[in-house]
Amino acid sequence: MDINYLTGDATNPTSSGNxxxxxxxxxxxxxxxGFVMAISKRWKEPERRYREWFKSKTGFSLGEVQFVKVENDxxxxxxxxxxxxxxxxxxxxxxxxxxxxxxxxxxAQFAAENDATVHMPRIGCGLAGGTWDKIxxxxxxxxxxxxxxxxxxxx
Numbered sequence: 001m002d003i004n005y006l007t008g009d010a011t012n013p014t015s016s017g018n019x020x021x022x023x024x025x026x027x028x029x030x031x032x033x034g035f036v037m038a039i040s041k042r043w044k045e046p047e048r049r050y051r052e053w054f055k056s057k058t059g060f061s062l063g064e065v066q067f068v069k070v071e072n073d074x075x076x077x078x079x080x081x082x083x084x085x086x087x088x089x090x091x092x093x094x095x096x097x098x099x100x101x102x103x104x105x106x107x108a109q110f111a112a113e114n115d116a117t118v119h120m121p122r123i124g125c126g127l128a129g130g131t132w133d134k135i136x137x138x139x140x141x142x143x144x145x146x147x148x149x150x151x152x153x154x155x
Contacts, residue, residue: 093129
């Protein structure tokens with residue numbers, strides 16, 4: 001299955017049935033810039049649950065995913081795929097591709113179990129500093145090649 005590219009708002013998925021909105025979070029508990037602002041504008045629960053998860057330290061690490069149900073047929077997937085929030089001493093961006101890949105595998109499993117489509121902005125390519133030519137193959141491998149419908153939104 002191919003990735004469907006659409007122009008629109010990733011917080012307002014354009015399909016019926018169960019849906020998962022995936023976005024990338026950092027591993028330091030910071031929530032306040034980028035796509036998370038659009039999520040928080042619509043729903044308070046994903047931020048609250050992310051902050052609780054960070055404080056608890058239980059399973060809070062790169063590659064992990066927290067699924068937060070925000071509507072009857074909609075979940076937000078808080079995927080930890082970014083180490084800290086700034087470039088490191090070597091100039092490397094915060095994105096961690098291996099963590100994105102691991103997290104997307106968890107999203108695929110959740111999507112299959114819940115018969116859900118997956119929706120997202122171009123994850124990892126904003127504040128995390130990733131590049132789409134590296135992210136897209138991870139999405140194809142983890143989701144599209146497993147016949148999970150994926151829609152990527154450009155605002």
